[in-house]
Amino acid sequence: EAELDKLGFKTVAVVGNAATLAGLYRGLSSLSASSKKLKREDVVLVFLSGHGVQKLVQRTENGKTIEKEEPFFCPIDAHKNDVSTLLNMNDLLERLMEDSGARNNIVLLDACRESLDKGGKGSDGSTIEALPNKLALFFAAQSGHRSFESRTLKHGIFTYYLLEGLRGEAADKDTEITLQGLTSYVSKRVQRDSPALLDVKESDAQQPNLMGNLRGSLLLGKVADVRRMDAPTSPPTSRNKVSPGEERDFEIAKGVKMRFCWIPPGKAMLGKHGESEHEYEVKKGFWLGKYPVMQEQFKAV
Numbered sequence: 001e002a003e004l005d006k007l008g009f010k011t012v013a014v015v016g017n018a019a020t021l022a023g024l025y026r027g028l029s030s031l032s033a034s035s036k037k038l039k040r041e042d043v044v045l046v047f048l049s050g051h052g053v054q055k056l057v058q059r060t061e062n063g064k065t066i067e068k069e070e071p072f073f074c075p076i077d078a079h080k081n082d083v084s085t086l087l088n089m090n091d092l093l094e095r096l097m098e099d100s101g102a103r104n105n106i107v108l109l110d111a112c113r114e115s116l117d118k119g120g121k122g123s124d125g126s127t128i129e130a131l132p133n134k135l136a137l138f139f140a141a142q143s144g145h146r147s148f149e150s151r152t153l154k155h156g157i158f159t160y161y162l163l164e165g166l167r168g169e170a171a172d173k174d175t176e177i178t179l180q181g182l183t184s185y186v187s188k189r190v191q192r193d194s195p196a197l198l199d200v201k202e203s204d205a206q207q208p209n210l211m212g213n214l215r216g217s218l219l220l221g222k223v224a225d226v227r228r229m230d231a232p233t234s235p236p237t238s239r240n241k242v243s244p245g246e247e248r249d250f251e252i253a254k255g256v257k258m259r260f261c262w263i264p265p266g267k268a269m270l271g272k273h274g275e276s277e278h279e280y281e282v283k284k285g286f287w288l289g290k291y292p293v294m295q296e297q298f299k300a301v
Contacts, residue, residue: 001013003163003166003167004045004166006221006223007166007177007220007221007222007223008221009043009045009221010034012027012030012031012034013027014026014027017076019050019075019076020075020076020077021075021077021078021085021086021087023075024073024075024087025087028092028095031044031046031099032095032096032099032100035096035099035100035101035102036099036100036101037101038100038101038102039101039102040101040102040103041102041103041104042101042102042104043102043104043105043106043218043220044096044100044102044104044105044106045105045106045107045108045220046092046096046105046106046107046108047107047108047109047110048073048107048108048109048110048111049109049110049111049156049159050073050074050075050076050110050111051073051074051078051111051112052071052072052073052074052109052111052112052113052114052147053071053072053074053080053086053112053113053114054069054070054071054072054113054114054143054144055069055070055072055083055086056068056069056070057069057070057083070088070089070090071088071089071090071113071143072086072087072088072089073086073087073089073092073109073111074086074087074111075087089109092107093107093135093137096135097134097135100134102134103133103134104134104136104218105134105135105136106135106136106137106138106179106212106218107135107136107137107138108137108138108162109137109138109139109140110140110147110156110158110159110162111140111147112141112145112146112147113139113141113142113143113144113145113146113147114144114145114146135212136179136210136211136212136218137210137211137212138183138186138208138209138210138211138212139208139209139210139211140156140157140158140159140190140206140208141158141206141207141208141209142207142209143209145206145207146206147206148194148197148198148206150197150198152197152291152292153197157190157193157194157197157198157206158186158190158206158208161185161186161189161190161193162182162186164185164189165177165181165182165185165186166182166220166221167223168223169185169249170182170184170185170186171223174222175222175223176219176221176222176223177219177220177221177222177223178217178218178219178220179217179218179220180217180218181217182220183208183210186208187207187208187210190205190206190207190208191205191206191207191208192205192294192296193294194206195295196292196294196295242262243262244262244263244264245261245262245263246261246262247259247260247261247262247290248260248262248287250287252297252300252301253297253300253301256296256297256300258289258291258293258297259289259290259291260287260288260289260290261287261288261289261290262285262286262287262288263282263285263286263287263288264282264285265282265283265284265285266281266282267279267280267281267282268280268282
């Protein structure tokens with residue numbers, strides 16, 4: 001919510017215990033009331049983070065009853081075997097299209113897309129109906145697959161890099177964040193880092209999925225102060241001061257970046273409490289890598 005506020009979005013948040021099915025519909029109603037007043041060039045963005053499933057649902061089409069697999073988002077009061085307690089994504093999209101006055105509507109979904117009725121992975125095809133020209137969807141995972149959280153990142157992997165992108169990492173040289181730039185940044189980072197974060201093979205990497213018919217490079221916002229990648233060759237100077245523990249991203253090789261924390265000069269105790277502790281002193285500050293080194297980073301060095 002804070003990152004969207006910085007980019008100029010007016011936000012409506014439904015989180016925690018308020019995220020029941022009724023609470024989600026109240027939030028959508030509030031969004032609908034606001035989006036009806038928007039201009040064509042405005043942007044509507046819906047972000048959902050939680051559990052998602054794909055289930056077989058009976059529908060009547062042309063007088064015949066057919067069974068179709070459809071995507072659902074689970075509120076906190078959901079019962080996975082009762083679709084009436086789930087938020088149908090196709091219904092959400094239809095409602096968004098009917099109410100929005102903007103021609104640019106984006107839905108971001110960090111949730112699994114597994115099929116409960118088929119046991120694990122569902123079909124590779126999408127269960128989202130055909131999209132109109134003014135809608136784009138960006139999923140954390142392919143249809144029929146799972147979205148994962150990371151203990152290292154303390155976040156959903158998709159959401160972590162989405163926030164990174166919105167904070168400026170996805171900005172171009174003009175400090176602009178576009179939908180194209182954001183989805184490209186998030187997709188690349190999730191596919192690159194998820195194998196190491198999840199301890200799986202590269203072939204099992206989490207893969208975000210972008211669907212949509214929006215044309216051109218849609219501007220989401222402009223970042224006032226985008227961090228640039230400078231090589232960590234020496235401690236900060238008086239003109240480039242940083243605070244203890246401050247984090248920065250550095251390009252360690254062409255196209256390969258790592259996140260570092262600044263460790264300032266000073267004294268500290270080394271060793272486990274109650275055992276052989278001793279004092280050590282750092283006379284010069286240094287940059288310390290925040291996360292385990294990824295295979296791509298190791299090979300680059």
